[in-house]
Amino acid sequence: MPDLTANCAGIVSPNPFWLASGPPTNSGDQVMRAFDLGWGGAVWKTLGDPIQNVSSRFGALNHNGVRIIGFNNNELITDRSFQTNLAEITQVKKLYPRNAVVVSLMLDTREEWRDAITRAIDAGADGLELNFGCPHGMCERGMGSAVGQEPSVNQEITSWATEISSVPVLVKLTPNVSDITPHGLASQAGGAHGVSLINTVKSVIGVDLERFTPIPAVGHTGTNGGYCGPAVRPIALHMVGTLAREPRFKLPISGIGGISTWKHALEFMLLGASTVQVCTAAMHYGFRIVEDMIDGMERYMRSHGFQTLDQLIGKAVGNFVEWGELDINFESVARIDPQRCIGCQLCYLACRDGSHDCIEPATDGSRVPTVEEGECVGCNLCSLVCPVPGCVTMHQVDNGFQPTSWNEHLMLEKPIRHKKGVH
Amino acid sequence: MDKLAPDRTETCFSDLKKPFNLNQAMVEANRCLYCHEPPCVDACPTRIDIPTFIRKITTENLHGSAATIFSANVLGMSCARVCPVELLCSGSCVLTKEGIPPIRIGLLQRFVTDLAYQRGWSFFQRARPSHRKVALIGSGPASLSCAHRLAQLGHECVIYEKRPFPGGLNTSGIAPYKMQAHDSLAEVDWITSIGGITIRHGVQVGRDPTLQELEANFDAVFIGTGQGPDRRLDKLPGHDLEGVWGAMQFIEELKLASVDLSQVRNAVVLGGGNTAVDAVHELLHLGVPGVTMIYRRGKQLMKGYAHEWEKALHLGAAALWFTVPTAFVGQGCRLSGLKCVSTDSALKPIAGSETMVPADLALLAIGQQGADPMFAELDGIRVQGGNIVVDQQGFTGRRGWYAGGDCTNGGKEVVFAAAQGRTAAQAIHRHLTGNPASNGAQHA
Ligand SMILES: Cc1cc2nc3c(=O)[nH]c(=O)nc-3n(C[C@H](O)[C@H](O)[C@H](O)COP(=O)(O)OP(=O)(O)OC[C@H]3O[C@@H](n4cnc5c(N)ncnc54)[C@H](O)[C@@H]3O)c2cc1C
Ligand SMILES: Cc1cc2nc3c(=O)[nH]c(=O)nc-3n(C[C@H](O)[C@H](O)[C@H](O)COP(=O)(O)O)c2cc1C
Ligand code: SF4
Numbered sequence: 001m002p003d004l005t006a007n008c009a010g011i012v013s014p015n016p017f018w019l020a021s022g023p024p025t026n027s028g029d030q031v032m033r034a035f036d037l038g039w040g041g042a043v044w045k046t047l048g049d050p051i052q053n054v055s056s057r058f059g060a061l062n063h064n065g066v067r068i069i070g071f072n073n074n075e076l077i078t079d080r081s082f083q084t085n086l087a088e089i090t091q092v093k094k095l096y097p098r099n100a101v102v103v104s105l106m107l108d109t110r111e112e113w114r115d116a117i118t119r120a121i122d123a124g125a126d127g128l129e130l131n132f133g134c135p136h137g138m139c140e141r142g143m144g145s146a147v148g149q150e151p152s153v154n155q156e157i158t159s160w161a162t163e164i165s166s167v168p169v170l171v172k173l174t175p176n177v178s179d180i181t182p183h184g185l186a187s188q189a190g191g192a193h194g195v196s197l198i199n200t201v202k203s204v205i206g207v208d209l210e211r212f213t214p215i216p217a218v219g220h221t222g223t224n225g226g227y228c229g230p231a232v233r234p235i236a237l238h239m240v241g242t243l244a245r246e247p248r249f250k251l252p253i254s255g256i257g258g259i260s261t262w263k264h265a266l267e268f269m270l271l272g273a274s275t276v277q278v279c280t281a282a283m284h285y286g287f288r289i290v291e292d293m294i295d296g297m298e299r300y301m302r303s304h305g306f307q308t309l310d311q312l313i314g315k316a317v318g319n320f321v322e323w324g325e326l327d328i329n330f331e332s333v334a335r336i337d338p339q340r341c342i343g344c345q346l347c348y349l350a351c352r353d354g355s356h357d358c359i360e361p362a363t364d365g366s367r368v369p370t371v372e373e374g375e376c377v378g379c380n381l382c383s384l385v386c387p388v389p390g391c392v393t394m395h396q397v398d399n400g401f402q403p404t405s406w407n408e409h410l411m412l413e414k415p416i417r418h419k420k421g422v423h
Numbered sequence: 424m425d426k427l428a429p430d431r432t433e434t435c436f437s438d439l440k441k442p443f444n445l446n447q448a449m450v451e452a453n454r455c456l457y458c459h460e461p462p463c464v465d466a467c468p469t470r471i472d473i474p475t476f477i478r479k480i481t482t483e484n485l486h487g488s489a490a491t492i493f494s495a496n497v498l499g500m501s502c503a504r505v506c507p508v509e510l511l512c513s514g515s516c517v518l519t520k521e522g523i524p525p526i527r528i529g530l531l532q533r534f535v536t537d538l539a540y541q542r543g544w545s546f547f548q549r550a551r552p553s554h555r556k557v558a559l560i561g562s563g564p565a566s567l568s569c570a571h572r573l574a575q576l577g578h579e580c581v582i583y584e585k586r587p588f589p590g591g592l593n594t595s596g597i598a599p600y601k602m603q604a605h606d607s608l609a610e611v612d613w614i615t616s617i618g619g620i621t622i623r624h625g626v627q628v629g630r631d632p633t634l635q636e637l638e639a640n641f642d643a644v645f646i647g648t649g650q651g652p653d654r655r656l657d658k659l660p661g662h663d664l665e666g667v668w669g670a671m672q673f674i675e676e677l678k679l680a681s682v683d684l685s686q687v688r689n690a691v692v693l694g695g696g697n698t699a700v701d702a703v704h705e706l707l708h709l710g711v712p713g714v715t716m717i718y719r720r721g722k723q724l725m726k727g728y729a730h731e732w733e734k735a736l737h738l739g740a741a742a743l744w745f746t747v748p749t750a751f752v753g754q755g756c757r758l759s760g761l762k763c764v765s766t767d768s769a770l771k772p773i774a775g776s777e778t779m780v781p782a783d784l785a786l787l788a789i790g791q792q793g794a795d796p797m798f799a800e801l802d803g804i805r806v807q808g809g810n811i812v813v814d815q816q817g818f819t820g821r822r823g824w825y826a827g828g829d830c831t832n833g834g835k836e837v838v839f840a841a842a843q844g845r846t847a848a849q850a851i852h853r854h855l856t857g858n859p860a861s862n863g864a865q866h867a
Contacts (some may be wrong), residue, residue, distance in 0.1 A: 262481065291475070292482055292487060295484060295487040295488055388446055
C-alpha cells in the first residue's frame with residue numbers, strides 16, 4: 001500500500017490534498033466534514049479585519065454546454081470575526097489532530113500581523129499562509145496582490161511573519177505578475193518556509209449583453225474578479241514549474257489552480273509541488289471528490305511502483321526546459337488510422353486553414369483524409385482536433401540528424417535539419 | 424462441468440445494445456451530473472455508487488471505477504448486460520425530468536466491467552479462514568453473490584447444482600442478444616477465482632444429499648434454487664404433441680444446444696410476461712415468418728416490459744389479446760394449431776368466439792412452477808404462494824437456513840437475486856461468527 005503522507009515545509013498531512021483558502025474552508029463545520037471525507041488538510045478562509053461582501057460575487061465560464069470550465073469571484077477575505085474563527089480552529093485541531101490546518105492571514109500593519117500570527121498559533125495552527133494574492137477589493141486597500149506584486153514589500157512583510165512565527169510560513173503568490181521568479185525569491189529572502197500558488201487571475205468573466213454590465217452584475221455595475229477553476233490550471237502549472245526548476249529557489253511548493261482530479265494533482269506534484277490545494281472543484285462538486293483523488297493517486301502509485309510521494313514529487317522538473325534546449329532535430333509526422341476515422345474532416349480543415357495544408361481529403365468517397373508526410377511539420381493540430389482517441393497519432397521519423405538544441409546550434413554550430421513546409 | 428458446444432444456436436445472435444468504446448464511454452460519462460443522493464442509486468437493488476463509478480471513468484481511474492461497481496455487486500458484469508435499466512437506474516435519472524435522454528448507465532457499467540475482465544483485474548482478498556462451511560443449493564445469481572461474499576469473509580462454500588452448467592438462468596435463460604452462456608460462465612469463473620468456493624455439478628439436493636444430510640454436514644445452508652421449471656397446460660388436450668414446448672425449456676435448448684426452426688411457419692407464444700416477450704424476439708430473430716403472442720389479458724396488463732414489446736412489434740410480432748387456448752390440435756403426433764377462445768374483461772370465455780390458430784410450434788410462457796415445496800418439510804421453513812418465506816435478511820425461520828433470489832421473490836431480475844444473496848451472506852456471517860456487527864471483509 002503506497003504511503004500518501006505529505007509534508008510541505010514541515011506541515012504534515014495524511015495525504016497531499018488540501019482545501020485552498022476560500023468558501024469551502026469558511027467554518028469549522030465545513031472543514032470537519034471535509035476531513036471526515038478524507039481531505040488531508042485545509043487552509044482556512046483568510047482571516048483579517050472582517051469585511052462585508054457584495055451580492056452577487058461569482059461568475060462562471062461555460063463552454064459548449066460544459067459548466068464552469070472557469071470561475072471568477074470578487075469575494076474578499078472572511079466576514080466572520082477573528083475570535084469565532086480561532087475558536088473553531090482550536091476545536092478542529094482537537095478533534096482532527098492528524099489533519100493539517102493552515103491559517104491564511106491578510107493584515108495591514110506590522111503590529112496587526114504580529115498580533116494575528118500569535119493568536120493563530122495559539123489557536124493551534126499547523127502553519128500559516130500569507131495571502132499576498134487576492135486580486136480584487138483587498139489590493140485597492142494596499143493588501144493582497146498589492147503586496148504580492150512588489151517583491152520588496154513581499155519580502156518585508158514575509159520577514160515580519162517569519163521573525164515571530166513558531167510554525168511554518170507559506171507565502172501565497174499572485175499570478176498577476178509577468179514572471180513569478182522574483183516573487184518566489186522575495187518570499188525566500190523574507191524567510192518563508194514555502195510558497196503556495198496560484199491565487200486567482202485578474203479577470204472579467206463576461207459581459208451582460210442586455211444590461212451592459214460586466215458579469216456578475218451587482219445591481220447595475222460589475223467589476224473585475226479573480227479567475228480560477230479548470231481553465232487556470234495551465235497558468236498555475238507553468239508558475240509552479242518555473243519556480244521548481246529555478247536553481248536559486250529552494251522552497252517547497254503547495255500547488256493550486258484548477259485541480260479537481262488525482263491526475264491534475266499528479267501533474268502539479270510531478271512539476272514540483274509537495275501538496276496541492278483545491279477550491280473551485282470543491283465548490284462545484286462538494287468535498288466527496290477527494291475519495292477518487294486518493295483512490296486514483298494510490299492506484300497510480302501502485303502501478304508505477306512509487307511507495308512514497310517523495311519518489312514522484314518533481315519527477316518532471318528536469319524535463320521542463322527552456323525552448324532553446326529542445327531538440328530541434330526531433331521530427332514527427334501525423335498519421336491517420338483509416339480504421340478509426342469517422343470522416344468528420346476536421347483535421348483536413350484545421351490543417352488547411354490553421355496550419356500547413358498538408359492533409360488531403362479522400363478522393364474515393366471514403367472521407368478518410370491522408371497526411372502528406374513530406375509536408376507535415378508535426379505541429380499536432382490535427383491530432384488535437386480529431387474527436388476519436390487514437391485515430392490521428394504522431395510518429396517520430398528518422399531524418400538522419402543528431403539531436404541538437406537551438407542553443408547548441410548557436411554556440412557549437414551543430415547542424416540542424418531543413419525546414420519543412422516552407423515554400 | 425460440461426463444455427459449451429461451439430455451434431449453439433444462440434451464437435448467431437448479436438448484442439442488441441452495442442457496447443461502448445472508450446470514446447463513447449467518456450462522452451457519456453461526462454454527461455453525468457454527478458448528483459448528490461442520486462435516485463439512480465436508490466433504484467439499484469445492489470446500491471452501486473453509480474455517480475462515483477461514472478466520475479471515475481471521467482478521471483480515467485478505470486480500475487477504481489470497476490472496484491466501485493464490484494464492491495457493491497459482484498455480478499456487475501452480467502447485470503450491466505441484463506438489467507432492465509430503463510426501469511431501474513437509468514429510468515430514474517434526473518435528466519429525464521428535463522426531457523434529456525438519461526445516462527446510459529448499463530452501457531457504462533458494461534464498459535468498465537468488461538475492461539476489468541479483459542485485463543484480468545482482481546479486487547478481492549479473502550479474510551483469514553473461519554473454518555466454517557456453508558452449503559448453497561443452486562448456482563444461480565443468488566447463490567453466486569452469496570458465496571462470493573461468504574468466501575470474502577473467510578468461510579468455505581460448496582455450491583450444489585443439479586445441471587451440468589453453473590449460473591442458473593443467467594446461463595440458460597437470458598435472451599442471447601443480451602448475454603450468452605459463455606459470458607455467464609466467464610462470470611462464474613471470475614467470481615469463484617476468489618477461492619474457497621467449490622461447485623458440484625449434477626447434484627440434486629433433496630435426493631442425494633438429502634436436506635437432513637446437508638444440515639448435518641454444514642454450519643449453514645443457503646437456498647438459491649429459483650422458481651423451478653416451466654408451468655405446463657397438462658389438462659388441455661394435445662398438450663404432449665410434438666412442437667409444444669415450455670418456453671424456458673426451449674430457450675435453454677437454443678442457448679446451450681441447437682434448435683432447427685427451418686420447418687416452422689407459424690409459432691405462438693402463450694403468456695404476456697418477459698419470458699414470452701423474449702421468446703417472441705428470439706423466434707423472429709431466428710427467422711420464423713409468423714410469430715404471435717397469445718395472452719389472456721389486454722396489452723395494458725401484460726407483465727412484459729412495454730419497451731421490449733415495442734421492439735418486438737418492430738420486428739413483426741403479432742398478438743392476440745384476451746385469448747386463451749382450449750386445445751392443441753395435431754396432424755399425427757405433430758402440432759398443427761391451437762383452438763382458442765376470446766375472453767371478456769373478467770377473463771371468462773365468450774361463447775361463440777372459438778377460433779383456430781394455425782401453429783407448428785407453441786411455447787408455454789405462463790410462468791414457472793414456483794419454489795420447490797420439499798423445503799417445507801423442514802420445520803421452520805414455509806413455502807407460500809410459490810415462494811420460500813424469508814425475513815429482510817434472508818432468514819427462513821429455521822436455524823442456519825437462509826434463502827434468496829427468485830425462490831423467495833416470486834421471480835424478479837438478476838440484480839435482485841444478487842442483492843438478496845449478498846444480504847443473506849451478511850446474515851449468515853453474523854450467524855457463523857455470533858457477531859452481530861461484524862463486517863470484516865476487505866476489498867481493494
Ligand atoms: C427466460 C428468462 C429471461 C430472463 N431475462 C432476464 C433479464 O433479461 N434480466 C434480468 O435481470 N433477469 C432476467 N430473468 C430473471 C433472472 O434470470 C432470475 O431472476 C435470476 O436468474 C434468479 O437467480 P436465482 O439464483 O434466484 O435463480 P436461478 O437463476 O433460477 O438459479 C437456480 C439454480 O438452482 C438450481 N437448482 C434448483 N433446484 C436445485 C436442487 N434441488 N439442487 C441443485 N440445484 C438446484 C437450478 O438448476 C438453477 O441453476 C429472466 C428469466 C427468464 C426465465
Ligand atoms: C470564491 C473564492 C474565494 C476565495 N477566497 C480566498 C481567500 O480568502 N484567500 C485566499 O488565499 N484565496 C482565496 N481564493 C483563491 C483560492 O484559494 C485558490 O487560490 C484559487 O481559487 C485557485 O484554485 P482553484 O482553481 O482550485 O479554485 C478564493 C477563491 C474563490 C473561488
Ligand atoms: S448558493 Fe444559491 S442559495 Fe446558496 S447562498 Fe449562494 S445564491 Fe444563495
